[in-house]
Amino acid sequence: MKHLLKQYFGYDDFRPGQKKLIDSIMAGRDVLGIMPTGAGKSICYQIPALAMQGTTIVVSPLISLMKDQVTALNQAGVHAAYINSSLTESQISMAFANAKKNTYKIIYIAPERLDTQQFYDYSETADVTLVAVDEAHCVSQWGQDFRPGYLNVAAFVTRLEEKGKRPVLCAFTATATKEVKDDMVCMLGLRDPNILVTGFDRENLYFAVERPKDKMEAALRYVTGHEGESGIIYCNTRNGVEDVCEMLVAHGVPAAKYHAGMSNQERMENQDDFLYDRKPVIVATNAFGMGIDKSNVRYVLHYNMPQSMENYYQEAGRAGRDGGAAHCVLLYAPKDTATNRFLLENKETKKEITEEERKEILERDLQRLKVMTFYSTTKECLRKYILNYFGETTHMDCHNCGNCDADFEKHDVTQLGRQVVNCVYEVRQRFGINMILGVLRGSKNAKIIRYGFDRLKTYGKLADYAEPTLRQVIDALLQEEILIQTADQYPVLCLGKGYAKLKDEEFLLMIKTEVRKNVTGDGAGGEAEKAGGNGQAKGALGKSALDDAGFALFEKLRQKRLALAKEERVPPYIVFSDKALIDMCQKHPRTLEEMLGVSGVGASKLEKYGKVFLEVILEAKKGT
Ligand code: ADP
Numbered sequence: 001m002k003h004l005l006k007q008y009f010g011y012d013d014f015r016p017g018q019k020k021l022i023d024s025i026m027a028g029r030d031v032l033g034i035m036p037t038g039a040g041k042s043i044c045y046q047i048p049a050l051a052m053q054g055t056t057i058v059v060s061p062l063i064s065l066m067k068d069q070v071t072a073l074n075q076a077g078v079h080a081a082y083i084n085s086s087l088t089e090s091q092i093s094m095a096f097a098n099a100k101k102n103t104y105k106i107i108y109i110a111p112e113r114l115d116t117q118q119f120y121d122y123s124e125t126a127d128v129t130l131v132a133v134d135e136a137h138c139v140s141q142w143g144q145d146f147r148p149g150y151l152n153v154a155a156f157v158t159r160l161e162e163k164g165k166r167p168v169l170c171a172f173t174a175t176a177t178k179e180v181k182d183d184m185v186c187m188l189g190l191r192d193p194n195i196l197v198t199g200f201d202r203e204n205l206y207f208a209v210e211r212p213k214d215k216m217e218a219a220l221r222y223v224t225g226h227e228g229e230s231g232i233i234y235c236n237t238r239n240g241v242e243d244v245c246e247m248l249v250a251h252g253v254p255a256a257k258y259h260a261g262m263s264n265q266e267r268m269e270n271q272d273d274f275l276y277d278r279k280p281v282i283v284a285t286n287a288f289g290m291g292i293d294k295s296n297v298r299y300v301l302h303y304n305m306p307q308s309m310e311n312y313y314q315e316a317g318r319a320g321r322d323g324g325a326a327h328c329v330l331l332y333a334p335k336d337t338a339t340n341r342f343l344l345e346n347k348e349t350k351k352e353i354t355e356e357e358r359k360e361i362l363e364r365d366l367q368r369l370k371v372m373t374f375y376s377t378t379k380e381c382l383r384k385y386i387l388n389y390f391g392e393t394t395h396m397d398c399h400n401c402g403n404c405d406a407d408f409e410k411h412d413v414t415q416l417g418r419q420v421v422n423c424v425y426e427v428r429q430r431f432g433i434n435m436i437l438g439v440l441r442g443s444k445n446a447k448i449i450r451y452g453f454d455r456l457k458t459y460g461k462l463a464d465y466a467e468p469t470l471r472q473v474i475d476a477l478l479q480e481e482i483l484i485q486t487a488d489q490y491p492v493l494c495l496g497k498g499y500a501k502l503k504d505e506e507f508l509l510m511i512k513t514e515v516r517k518n519v520t521g522d523g524a525g526g527e528a529e530k531a532g533g534n535g536q537a538k539g540a541l542g543k544s545a546l547d548d549a550g551f552a553l554f555e556k557l558r559q560k561r562l563a564l565a566k567e568e569r570v571p572p573y574i575v576f577s578d579k580a581l582i583d584m585c586q587k588h589p590r591t592l593e594e595m596l597g598v599s600g601v602g603a604s605k606l607e608k609y610g611k612v613f614l615e616v617i618l619e620a621k622k623g624t
Pocket of ligand 1: 011012013014015018035036037038039040041042043293295321322323577
């Protein structure tokens with residue numbers, strides 16, 4: 001298997017989890033692989049497909065995804081094809097005719113096609129030994145991506161079984177919730193599957209949350225500081241996309257935009273501009289991304305906080321698929337929580353659900369929003385927070401995220417916390433954060449006077465403290481569940497089950513204030529950046545990995561890659577990933593044989609591109 005990995009994909013080792021999944025498939029056992037975005041699911045079925053006799057059918061939800069995967073496979077020397085609605089009828093007939101002749105090792109197909117006469121005819125005679133279901137959560141009605149066509153998978157496998165040759169069935173997804181997991185096993189007809197949840201950690205990703213005073217400015221500074229690098233900027237709304245994109249373009253940044261309000265054609269064009277590196281930056285709503293396999297995305301910047309950790313990790317996970325260092329930066333503002341709440345409350349739901357079900361869904365959504373808000377406000381290790389959320393217990397700080405890199409000063413705010421709680425109690429747990437802050441800081445707001453809250457004991461008690469500090473205290477109280485925030489339209493602060501903690505003499509409520517320069521360069525405390533911090537302008541990719549000569553060579557290799565990609569009309573990352581180019585800059589191969597030692601260079605790519613890239617490297621060497 002390792003030999004196949006090197007020969008076709010040019011990689012030396014399997015990533016965590018890949019080997020186990022592959023071994024299981026090879027032993028003839030069904031599997032369900034749950035791995036985060038970018039962890040390398042495709043290899044888990046592509047390697048067995050190459051090792052096994054017969055053909056592998058891959059069920060995949062998206063046309064762009066299929067096209068990308070098939071192009072990449074053919075580049076790697078694997079005969080693969082896709083069959084979906086982007087082909088004309090005669091192209092489809094041709095593909096099936098070739099398939100019948102066993103021309104393809106791997107066929108990607110849209111789920112709806114499994115239920116067509118042409119496919120029935122094909123599967124009558126075909127030797128299908130493996131069926132792989134990509135984005136398998138689409139079979140579940142629990143998620144937002146339900147796709148009825150996925151229900152055809154089970155029937156297709158049964159048909160083959162009735163003919164006496166049941167293929168191995170393997171399914172892959174990044175969604176790990178229990179409901180979806182159960183659905184996948186049941187609805188796809190997985191038989192006693194080996195269910196593997198592989199490490200959710202993506203070591204090459206650097207996580208950071210920032211609260212810039214001016215998000216536009218922060219975004220611009222970040223993007224211009226990472227010039228030439230490919231990045232995605234996610235906004236919550238179409239208007240947000242328009243504004244941010246316009247601002248970037250006005251400052252000379254080659255940025256494209258993508259949201260559901262644009263025509264299909266415009267979206268496709270913009271997506272291609274991004275994929276082909278004609279425009280390195282794309283500003284988009286969450287409509288963008290599923291099936292985007294671009295491996296050299298060096299950063300994902302969230303202009304707004306998303307609605308759940310699931311969404312965040314999936315979107316952020318689109319950075320650094322090639323394994324090279326990449327940034328995931330979230331620009332947070334408290335307003336994001338309110339906007340998201342509004343969006344969730346006004347979300348269109350399917351008509352057939354009852355009012356009770358609607359309420360249940362909303363409650364679940366708001367709970368997820370809460371978890372996301374905690375991520376955005378925590379001062380603890382961000383990676384630890386993410387991994388714990390996805391069920392991996394870890395107690396170690398990662399020392400590779402914005403919070404671990406920041407210098408925090410810890411403050412004991414237990415007394416302030418008590419005052420806040422007293423105030424919540426005094427207003428009978430019937431008001432929200434703004435009212436509590438107003439009372440504590442002694443505001444003369446008309447509402448406060450009208451309610452007579454200026455006569456409360458806690459009125460003006462914390463007038464000396466800045467509002468952001470008190471908000472931090474409230475965040476800490478919420479995290480400790482000493483207070484809870486109701487899920488109403490106008491959320492109210494109430495005492496929570498953690499209230500008892502305050503009775504414990506030894507309990508300390510701590511907040512951290514930070515002294516650091518942010519990744520976006522919006523210095524919060526003005527302290528010099530820590531050595532080894534990842535916020536340099538050169539960016540995630542840059543200086544730490546390469547010296548100046550290396551960087552110059554990288555640029556030359558990148559130009560060569562762009563030229564070749566243009567000639568062949570494929571996205572540049574299909575020729576070689578950034579990681580492969582960086583590896584070339586570090587290893588300086590002098591012969592084709594040495595070139596084969598570069599990560600991402602397999603036999604087929606060596607034959608195709610080895611010489612051309614070697615020439616660039618040798619030429620640069622002469623010049624130094
Ligand atoms: P997923 O489908 O899980 O989101 P992909 O299958 O697209 O992820 O893989 C992400 C990237 O990781 C791809 O560029 C792929 O070539 C690369 N990759 C996969 N396995 C390995 C490996 N063992 N070593 C190095 N890179 C790998």
